[in-house]
Amino acid sequence: MVHAVRRFGRWTATLLALAAASAASGSVAQAQLGPQSTQADEGRANKGNWTLANRFSTAALRAISYTQAVQPRFLGQTDSMYYNWKDRNGNRFMLFVPSPTGGTKRLLFDPAKLAEQLTMLSKKPYDATNLPFQTITFLKSHKAFRFTVDTVRYEWTLATETLKSNGRVVRNAPTPVDEEVNTQGGGGPGGGGARGEFRNYNKDSSAFVFARMHNLYIVEKSSNDTVQISTDGAMDYSFGYRDTTENARQLAALAGGGQQTDGEQDDTDDANNRDQRIRPNVSWSPDGKSFAFVRRDQRKVKELFLVNVLAQPRPVLIHYKYTMPGEEDVTRSELWTYRRGDKAVKQINVAKWKDQSLMNVHWPVNGDKVRVVRRDRPQRAVDFIEVDVATGAIKSLLADAIEGAALEPKNIAYLKQGGDFLWWSQKTGWGMYYVYGFDGGEKRPLTTGQWNANSIVKIDSTTQQVWVSGQGREAGEQLYQTHLYRVNGDGTGFTLLDAGNAHHATTLGENGTPSVVSPTKRYIYDSFSRMDMPFKSVLRDGATGRILSTLEEMDLTKLKELGFKNAETFSVKAADGVTELYGNMWKPFDFDSTKKYPIITYVYPGPQTEGMTTGFSVRGPLMQLAQLGFIVIEVGHRGGSPLRSLAYHRYGYGNMRDYALADKKYAIEQLGARHKFIDLDKVGIFGHSGGGFMTAAALLLPPYNEFFKVGWSESGNHDNNIYNQNWSEWNHGVKVIAKADSAAGAVRAGGTGAARRGGPAANAAAREVVQDSTNADKIKFDIRVPTNDELAGNLKGNLALATGDLDNNVHPGGTIRLANALIKANKRFDFFIYPGEPHGYRGTGPYNQRMLMEYFAEHLLGDYYRGNGEIK
Known part of the structure; x- marks a missing residue:
């Protein structure tokens, strides 16, 4: 699912594809050709334009894509x-x-x-x-x-x-002391240090802490003594260590997304580093006297397994900890603190909910009190607390909760040290920031309205001005276009700083925020674009947002010489007839309005990100596919994006299988009515990860399996009950039940609203209970996510499944289980396994794209390009 990444907001050029094995029950055009004539190039009924498509391959475009935006x-x-x-x-x-x-x-x-x-x-x-x-x-x-x-x-x-x-260069050597460490891109106290640096210093550099073999050590610079301050560190219950095993090397290669070959090392692989010291992720207090650490206990978490069959001289077993939805033994979080002068670190009991998670650990003033956000396992309630380190006393500063959806808290920010703090909430149905007093208690909204205040870009602690990014506020614009605003801490003086109908977001600044504010805040470096407008980078006045000068504009000269044209943008209605959806359309560059073209949609269901590009992108795989003779689109759907209202974002809560299909179908039908060149009898769909899951569902679930004729499904989480616990429970919903009801509750899908949108209805015998710190041993978490396997008997059209056999994100077992169900249902389908590939398919990108194009050419154009083993 690439959720960290995942995430898909940042598209890779090596997106999607797979190989097809046997010819399935093909299109009418192919059937008319007959088995012998399909082998000959001259006999193809409607040949795809392979010459034009090859001209726009990823390899062909790589050298002439050039820089998109200025990154200061x-x-x-x-x-x-x-x-x-x-x-x-x-x-x-x-x-x-x-x-x-x-x-x-x-x-x-x-x-x-x-x-x-x-x-x-x-x-x-x-x-x-x-x-x-x-x-x-x-x-x-x-x-x-x-x-x-x-x-x-x-x-x-x-x-x-x-x-x-x-x-x-010495491998993993610390950054030289005379070099400037570039901290742009985030990293708070205790965050990532320079490469190779094992020391985590306090603010005045009078002490540092490091980890070795699971335990913590502190060094006081005044004495230069090294003191061990923990003794119970162990595998899967660690303060930090460097894993030098072969298993670690294999996992590092998978994390890099590349193809594992014998003898190759990924830059992130520390298995050969003999220095066992590493930098622990502790958070130091501003006065440098204390630090805190979230320690995670995975000792009871079960392992998952993969086999690297390409390893030499023998296949290698790869194992890793992996929690699945509803499991009893999951990762558990603990808060540990240390005050300089103490003999050892100590744990502070902050338990409120069973299997709660801890996040945003920070020290607001000094080393006496630490603050942390705790969240319950269903992720429907959060509690912001302050902990007295000496006594362990806990003070609740605020609580937030929701029903029928999941919370998505953001990091807390302070207007000044020891002053009011900012809290992000969707309590009105829209993501807004609110000002709270230092000791809790809401004072006022910082932002208001029906739009999404997405992130805090910068705060001036002297003037208490705040720079906020957001979407959907500017009238007449596509709702996902990001803008930068400045507002006073008292909620006054709200000002747009990057006016213009465009997406003012790049990969710049902290956490990818838009429009970089300069250190003195006098200027803004802004790069903006739309899908139909290439990037332009400018300097703006920090007070007014007025453009002062143009820095650079993206160079499309060579692309246009090849015949490149920008994608077209469009909007349609969702299946409710009211909600606006946005999309992009790629046409063949030799487009003929008098012809009929099959239409193919790329999909990704979200809900952590929507499979729809807002800013400019060449989008090579989609653009290249269109050149064969297709209309290729991407379009949003309800439940797909967190950048709109809570109702929009959580539309699919309780039904993580089919919620997006009605909007996809209706969007394509509207485009077909709008454009006579679209052939609604020839509709294809493809996607990777969650998009692979959605693609298969489209060909399995009535009535969509009548509408979508060809599906290309890669690395899909077809059975979310064996996908990771955190993502599945967060986005589908989990029910808290008494253990006595657990057997009855096993069929419960979780989440209110499931029955309303077609998800499984609640099981009345599985009574939801209130969880607190006193009944942890009496409750159980129940979840059952609908799977594609259950629909195998409904398959129509042509479906191709693929997976990498070393996918440690979406385990290949999900695809293999669906294949097994299709075989048992006596269904014809295409199946391919990429040897040695993890989730990203990076090692076989060009091959992927070629097989994808051939599959759609065969089944939507009647162009049986795959005459033999040669790829032309």
Whole structure:
């Protein structure tokens, strides 16, 4: 499902595809051709335009896609920044110094001089327009920067324009003390440190803590003594350790998404690092006297298994901890604290609910009191508490709860240290921020209205101004387009800072927030686009949002020379006839309005993200598929996105199988009525992960299995009862029942509203109970998610299933179980396993895309391209 990632808001060029084995009950056109004539290219009834499609393959586009948007890297705490930019003229690093009149832009260094000196030092030829590095690290003095080429670290001095070699990079070596650590992109206290750094320092660097072999150690710089402060650390109940086993190496390779081959090492793999010390994720207090740590107990969690059949010389068993929905033995979270001078860390009992989770641990003022958010297992209630470290006393600051949906809390932010804090809630049905007093008690809304205040971008603790990103506030715009706003801490002075009908969001700033606010807050670096409008990066005035200068515009010159055209945007209604849905449409670049084209929809059900792109994207796999002779679309659906109302987001709560299909079908029907060139008798659907699940459901569930004729389903979580516990329970819903009722409750789907939207109705014998800290041993969590397996007997049309055999996200067992059910139902389908591939299919991307195109060409165009084993 790629949920971390997952997430799909960030599309990879190696998206979807799989191989098809046997010809299923094909289209009418194919049947008319007969088994022999289908083998000949000349006999194809309606040949796909393979020449045009090949012109827009991922490989063909890679070299000419160039940079999309400026990603500023600030020089210290100044507003000046540098960035790397590539267009048809080559790759270059730029320095930009802003000013109220627009600022100045120039080359950061002379690329010709650097290339010349790099060639002499490395004995390898390099060109000034295509230097072999894209990232640099400045020294803290800002007088020089460093970069790495072929494992050698080089240093360029700006004033003298000279290059020197600092020797080969030592694997996992700590970041040199004279280098500037780029913290853009997040990471709070106790968060990720520089690569290779095992020390987690307090604020004044007078002490640091590290972990080794599951236990914690503290070093006081004044004495330089190393003191062990925990002794009970163990496997799966650890404060941190470096796993050097072969199993760890295999898992690291899977996490990288690449194909595992013998002898290769992923950069994130620490299995060969002999230094057992690692940086623990502790959170230090502002005064540097205490730290806190969430310790997770997985000792009773059951393992899941995969077999790497490609490993040499023998296949290797890979095992990992994995919790599934409704299981009794799940990961449990504990709060541990330490105060300097104590002999050992100690646990503080903050239990309220059975199997609760802990998050957002922080120290608001000093090391005396720590704050944490606890959330119940059904994820329908949260409690923000303050804990006295010395006594263990707990004070509840606020609580939030909901029925018939799940909560999605965001990190707490303070207007100033020891002052009011900001809490995000959907209590009105819309995500808004609220101002609370330091000790609890709501004072006022910070934001109001029927739109989504998505994240806190920045807070000025002196002026108590807040920069907030959000969606859906600006009239006349597509609802997912992100904008940046500034508001005073008292709720006044609400100001739009990046006006313009576009999506003002990039991968910049903390947590991917939009429109980077400069360190002094005088300027905003904004990159904006729409699917039908390529990226433009500008400098804005920080007070008014007025554009001061243009930095760069995305270069589409080479793409357009090939015939590239922007996708078309559209909107339609959901199946309720009221809710607005948004989509994008790709046509063949040789489009003929007098012809009829089959239509194919890419799908991803969410609900953590919707399979619909808002900002500009080439969207290579979808665009290439269209060139064969298809109309290819992506369109939203109720229940698909958290960026709208709570009702929209949680529409599918209690029915995580079919809730999106009615909207997909109705959207395509509206497009067919609107455009005569769309052939509604030839409709295809495809998706990966959750999209694979949804694709199979479309061909299995009446009446959708009559409408969708061809489905391409990859790595689907077809049985969410063996997908991960947290995601399934969060999005489908889980019921809290007395253990005596557990047998009766086993068929309960969970979540109110399930019956209303077609999900299984509640089992009356499974009585929901109230959970608290006193009845943990008397309750059980019940969930039963509808599966695709149950619908196997309904299969119509042509369905292809695929999975990687090393998928440790959506286990291949989900696809294999569906295949087993289809076989038992005597259904014809296509099935493919990618050897050595994890969830992302990154190792076989081009092959994936080719097989996907051939499958749709065969079953929707009657173009039996797969005449033999040769791929032309």
